[in-house]
Amino acid sequence: MSDINKALDAADKALDASLDRLFEFLRIPSISADSAYVGDCQKAAEWAAAALRDIGFDASPRKTIGHPMVVGHRRTGKPGVPHVLFYGHYDVQPPDPLNLWHTKPFEPVRKPGPHGDIIVARGASDDKGQVMTFIEACRALIETQGELPIDVTVFLEGEEESSSRSLIPFLKENKDELKADFCLVCDTDMWDRETPAITTMLRGMVYEEVTIKAASRDLHSGMYGGAAQNPIRVLSKILAALHDDDGRVTLPGFYDGVKELPDAVKAEWAALDFDGEAYLAEVGLKVPAGEKDRTVLEQITVRPTCDVNGISGGYEGEGAKTVIAAQASAKVSFRLVAGQEPEKVQAAFRKFVTDRLPADCRAEFLSHGLGPAIAVPADSEPLAKARAALAEEWGRTAPVIGSGGSIPVVGDMQRILGIDSLLIGFALEDDQIHSPNEKYDVRSFHRGIRSWVRILDALAK
């Protein structure tokens, strides 16, 4: 049996033990956006560092002004081998609405799904399951070969789901320690259930929270209704104006600098035979709600968008309350593509809101992050090696794709460490990440581990 086959065989045999370790990790409610879970984020960081030490990494949690980072190194000592920085995150999204979960979000279960067994838990896919595919692949290689084929630094963040405020300072302060030849990022999707993918285009993001304030206190709608400015009404009117009837975002200058896809990429994508209707049908929708002159695939990956992610104001409890709220707020995010400047979009949004404020109203803004869209080279040597390794595992060529989501760290790595990233993940579009009943296919987990075994092996050659 070749070395690589021994490692793959070990990964197969250890699957149950690997799942047990993942379940331990999933039981820690490391919700970074909610300050009630600070202790759990710390615990998750310590758990991950211990998991790395267990397979011979020199690993530890590192303090930041927010949740800790985890850094672990395992060097081969061999000169000339590549050095990769693996990036992932141990924090998760809040699980609400809790009543829509069929099992408890932090009590992971393995159960049958329509395409084989699935792991259900918050973070099962995003990103604890994906992170563990890499760590378990390292374990299989180390146990069968005594060492890794290349030098590896693992770097896990605990604030990816809540604006990553410590990331840039940490990268700057630890530039020398984190510097590698390139970065591996495992926070992306397969193309479909049978086809792996390598992501090279990522949308950027501007995420704003706006609060409209009017009266100095909540008012009784019987005593003031008719005469008092209602912040919910004002906010609704502003949010309603953010899109025109053709689904285009109306912020002045929003589309400045946005380029059309090259014809070659358009052709490649046409060949992928993406079924936009089926994609929407899976979540109960039929009609694309975005720009009318764009395909669903364009709308969700390479076109800029605007969404209201949350809205809140007045009485939201059971029953009725005849109140005119003193304030109302919304969380509004913009997905950006190459060519758009996040600072300009943020400024345009704030101006858009303040320009529309009636008398007696004022607006307050809170930024939850902004980052540009990112492109990484689609023709590098590591990418070619990884693509070959994926083809061996899956029997199909991994297309080079764009992702609708933002992974700002890829841009930060480029800017601060001067390295590009290779984005490979085994999540599926039905994983319900950020939603109730998030899941990760056991097959994604198992073949993800096997894929990383092959990729790490391939990168050494």
Place this chain on the structure above:
Amino acid sequence: MSDINKALDAADKALDASLDRLFEFLRIPSISADSAYVGDCQKAAEWAAAALRDIGFDASPRKTIGHPMVVGHRRTGKPGVPHVLFYGHYDVQPPDPLNLWHTKPFEPVRKPGPHGDIIVARGASDDKGQVMTFIEACRALIETQGELPIDVTVFLEGEEESSSRSLIPFLKENKDELKADFCLVCDTDMWDRETPAITTMLRGMVYEEVTIKAASRDLHSGMYGGAAQNPIRVLSKILAALHDDDGRVTLPGFYDGVKELPDAVKAEWAALDFDGEAYLAEVGLKVPAGEKDRTVLEQITVRPTCDVNGISGGYEGEGAKTVIAAQASAKVSFRLVAGQEPEKVQAAFRKFVTDRLPADCRAEFLSHGLGPAIAVPADSEPLAKARAALAEEWGRTAPVIGSGGSIPVVGDMQRILGIDSLLIGFALEDDQIHSPNEKYDVRSFHRGIRSWVRILDALAK
């Protein structure tokens, strides 16, 4: 000392004890809209019944499908005396947002205010404080005269703040027991700090909760943003369309049947010298937000209005979450005036929403009540007697006014029991009812008690 002066004197001397009793009542968090407080509503009903029994009423809580009613009788046994039904409610609004209260909402405190001492607590004014002015007046009369001057039935509801679902069935089932010559309702305001008022026009109400649903689950805005319908965006657009640029409600047919105020009333009101700017300035506002061609006084009392009382959707917690919600909802209420039909307004609203739903969206509606505007005679004999009694106590004539709020029970009494109401209350416009730091002036409480002593006495003559 005349009988009436003995009773007034007794009320003065007992003020501290009366306040102690009110504070006991206020300590019970009888929030009818929230099912977590069912036990406290029961407790408040029992407390009120016991308070009535303590002054010789034959009183008890009565079961309903919701929170209990309280009914108590005290008859003089004298033939020919009038029989009044006193209506009030023991339930209160939810106290949120809690962080804006300076003291705890259910731990009443007496403290200095800008115009003398105030009682701060949820329900201090609406309606526990007002109810207790009547019960304490009865106590003073009974203690000094051995009996009440007229027959009195006290009838307290526990669902006034949460749509009164048991009220109509209860009135129908207990029609004979509750039948009286007329009703006294103590849930209204003074004209100003020095001038009592008798309310004869009340706005009606249609209160709807609408939920817009799109995808079958919450979606990740990175994976679906651009293509998926966003219910918050849809809801905002619909709410934004409910008013035109002149502040008029845009529901088709909304103003059908609405009449102009008679010139005589307009003249009387002009003489009251209401300062709309000052009214708004007290709550930090300057510019009336309602119909542009109406005065503030018209906007808040005799014109129909629409307000969004609450809105909710997506991620409302701390920080950021990149979600596209599966649903969003709003509580929308309409204040109605004489001539408008609540059922027509409700149907027009529901059609307005469904007509504006884009593909993939559906709307669900929940009614939190509907009732027409009400007018009671402004020239009845009891009204004239009460007006004279109020003039003795306050040294000013009580004007006959319209109220912006809804008191649907007045219409129900007309329809089911066949009796009109006399609406007299001692609340002030700065009582912050339904808001944090609700208060009742000790002076309102004290002179409210004295006013009822005089009114009950006057009604016997």
